Amino acid sequence: MEDILIPRSLLRDPDRFGGTREGDCQRGALTIERGTAVRLHSSARTDTPQMLLPALTEPHCHLDKCHTIARMGPVAGDLRAAINAQSKDREGWTEEDVRRRAGHGLAQAREAGCGALRSHVDWGDSAQAPLAWEVLRELGEDAPEITLQLSPLMGIDRMADKAFCHDVARQASAAHGALGAFVLDHDRVDEGLRNMINAAETLGLPLDFHVDEGLGDFNGLERIADAILNAQFQGPVLCGHAVSLMDRDPDSVARIADKLMRAAIAVCALPTTNLYLQDRRKGTPERRGITRLRELRTAGVRVLTGSDNVGDAFCPMGQFDPMAALHIAALTAHLDPPMGDWLPMITTHAREAMGLDPLWVDGAPLDGLRRGAAPDTCALVAGRTPLHCLPVAGSA
Secondary structure (H helix, E strand, O other): OOOEEEEHHHOOOHHHOEOEEEOOEEEEEEEEEOOEEEEEEOOOOOOOOEEEEEOEEEEEEOOOOOOOHHHOOOOOOOHHHHHHHHHHHHOOOOHHHHHHHHHHHHHHHHHOOEEEEEEEEEOOOOOOOOHHHHHHHHHHHOOOOOEEEEEEEOEOOHHHOHHHHHHHHHHHHHOOOOEEEEEOOOOOHHHHHHHHHHHHHHHOOOEEEEEOOOOOOOOHHHHHHHHHHHHOOOOOEEEEEOHHHHHOOHHHHHHHHHHHHHHOEEEEEOHHHHHHHOOOOOOOOOOOOOOOHHHHHHOOOOEEEOOEOOOOOOOOOOOOOHHHHHHHHHHHHOOOOOHHHHHHHHOHHHHHHOOOOOOOOOOOEHHHEEEOOOOOOOOOOOOOOOOOOOOOOOOO
16 A cells, blocks of 8 residues: 555554654555555655545444434423433334434444444333444344444442342343443432443443533543542543533633543543533523533543434534544543644543553554545545544645
8 A cells, every 4th residue: 555644643653553653643655464554665666645544433422312303393402301202202213214324423423434433222121222322233244344242231229139139230241241320310310330340341241331411510431530540440541522521610620630531440531412402591601511621631541532422412513523522522622733633532542441452553454444535634435525634744
């Protein structure tokens, strides 16, 4: 493969991989051995080098809810209003309806270059898996080109029931998924966390939490970090949202970030839904509905971004496209160049947070990589139009 650009952030050892450094990339001809990218070497330059990236990763979305907004009528409000509207719509879900909508969402993710995706699935009061769980499992089995990982979603207070927690965990394990819950202002949070950690340890499951999805005095994120540290849990833990960090003072942010770093907890920003729902008022919102990505990253915390809700009561627009999510996060949180340094948020680091092989370019099989089509972007994969450009540092 001639005249290839590879972002340095996606190589385990960029200085030893060969080629010539160009901005935040390494450039050269790619040597392939046994279907694996092994090194770059000097080559003639062209006017149209191609970018090589790992397949993109969508660490947090909701295929079960997607593309329902058109039948709801006007829905605009805060998190509670969105939950109520979506719950009412769910009463009419059928197997055909979920399969059609979720299948469309999964196809969008594939077209965007996704190789792995974690979808949360709303779970009812019964320990029995809901209809959408079974439909999404089948969709994943029918789409081997993308890893579809499912995570059940219910209030953490339900997980305080040990038998319920372990029943759900066994079903998550059978689906090769993660064990998830929603933590906001619930009762019995600590009991729920203990049960989830015990179940995850027993079954070898990753943990996933929707946490502090609101501006205000919430502290679920720190409680999760404390529980993980106290249990010395070693499995992957991913926390999405964490919006209330915007309302914490600098000392509190530093304290929580240190705990997250020591607990190896990844934090996923979800800008589309949180920008749409948070700080609702009569006029224009004054505060950004996003977590403190820059402070967390500086403290050594793995940070990610995801697409979250697409075309439902929580966000009436959106797309299953990790590059689009990264683009919005960069604008909202002021993620500064070199932009290639942020690509692990939707590739290597996102996969690790899901408990998957990170797929570094140096060592990944070529079927896990994608070639771009332009010299000035880290955002293109084969066949895409340049809607979300991340300039290579030093390019014209």
